[in-house]
Amino acid sequence: MCPNPATGDCHWDGSPRHRRHPRPLRVAATSPSRLLRAGQSGRCRRCGNRIDIYQRTDQRPIALHPAEVATEQVPDSCRWHLAGGIAHPHGDGSAWCRIPHIVLCPGSTPTPRLGRRLEEVRRQLALHTRRLIDTGTFTPTTLADSPPATGAPAPARPVVQMLLSRYLADSPLENIRCVAQTRHRLRCTCPVLDSTSPAGTWKLLPAGPQRGQLALPDTLMAVYDLSHLPYPEQARWRTQHCPAHAAPRGAADLALAGWQVFDPLLHTAHIYTRLPHHPAGHSRGR
Template identity: 70%
Template sequence: MRAFPGIAPSVGHREQPSRCGGAPPGTFTAMCPNSTSTACRWDGSPRDTRPRRPLRVAATSPSRLLRTGQSGRCRACGNPIDFYQRTDQRPIALHPAELAAALVPVSCRWHLSCGIAHPHGDGSAWCRIPHAVLCPARIPTLRLTSHVEEMRRRLGVRSRRLIDSGDFAPAAPPPPEPNASSARPARPVVQLLLGRCLADRPIEDIRCVAQTRHRRRCPLPVLAPGTPKGIWKLLPAGPQRGQLTLPTGPMAVYDLSRLPYGEQLRWRTQHCPAHAAAPNAADLALAGWQVFDPLLHAAHIRTRLPHAPGDQA
């Protein structure tokens, strides 16, 4: 045994061979190889392998959308945007970066609180601004400051670069749907929870927005087999909730008002039956509903009931 200066070996002390980190207790070897076990670090200490915990949203959270599902790109200009829910549960696209509140018009100032976008400032020196104000593909409808105009020009240059490099192509407007056609509507009007909403796709193609255990969007449809279905009806296209008075006329509506409240709420949150029963299920995308307005969505009004297979319950 090697003796160090100033340290005397204790009586009866015997040098023990080192124990390899991967060997069971009580087993000793004369030499450990340089490559240790995967369960140990380079010095032989045990490696702490903790299981990955999935992201969850609290049951009391006003917004159940995960941060990974809020980012996207504008279909008109290709610039990045962030989606948030407003106080009326309608989505809004905001610019990803914060701006100085003094450089933004008062009517364009927004702030975030608990994942909800509020249409006014919160008293701080910074605020968020809607992307519709900065989008270079849109014509501004209000007077902007010089700083906001400069940001619009920068986003316009970035859009031109994306188009020239082939990384972005502006979305073409969809052709108007024929009113007399009896095929299933591409964007049907659905009546639920004492109101009417415009869907972003056919009824059978509406997909669950919840996140699965593999951190992907659920592939199951909202119109699941074995669940109660709605009925296509011809209802008057009159004003609702303070809308302007329009000539009353029949329009095809997918009526869900006869279903229980829980089923209507499941359709409104756009969940499949399995994720509707899970209280901790988080959303990976925004629901594709829009509040139906007869003036803004006149192109999607159908005057005949669809007769395609599967449309009539």
């Protein structure tokens, strides 16, 4: 009996092989968010459980629990809904809503009082965290960033001034990575700080106030100033794109930009009163 060898289009028994062609992800031109849905999932650094990251109406990121929860089981202050890829801090009138992950995270203490159903979800997440720790696939880390030691070459989270505002970065300037998608559907590996583009200037500027924030004592802080650069260059930094992906409405994004609006009261640990030692290509000013 002669065996029936499998061909490229058929299984070993001769049945047709159905191949699924990959469908490219695209972002609609009318979408308020340029972030692809594939880039909005991650893992919580405190508990290791899955989170869905969305932009809020103020363009700041928020981590939501990936599953919907019955609205009647969620306190009013914890109800969120999605519209056009943007998270809104209230319910939309339906029987289901989304809830911030921080409310259910086993690594944090919930501020609102949870009901029986949400406490059960929190216990399940805690059990999953314990399994990840026992198998060695997850090591919990704290979200609080300590300031670098004295004499460090640069702040671990520098303050950058651009587009008439100040923003706190999530990593050193040299490590800020482009968030755009490449043609291979991967995140771009190029840094935002490019040697061929105009560089910013380290300056000692007053710590506040900014845009109606509370006034602080006259304190000079180290700021990486981009305000003297042309608007397209400042916009490139704000959107966290490398020069190759700086074209407006070009490639979609696979991650959220890591900027936070700098608040001198909330981010006191990241205020440095001395100019850092800077690498080549960075200028200093006073």
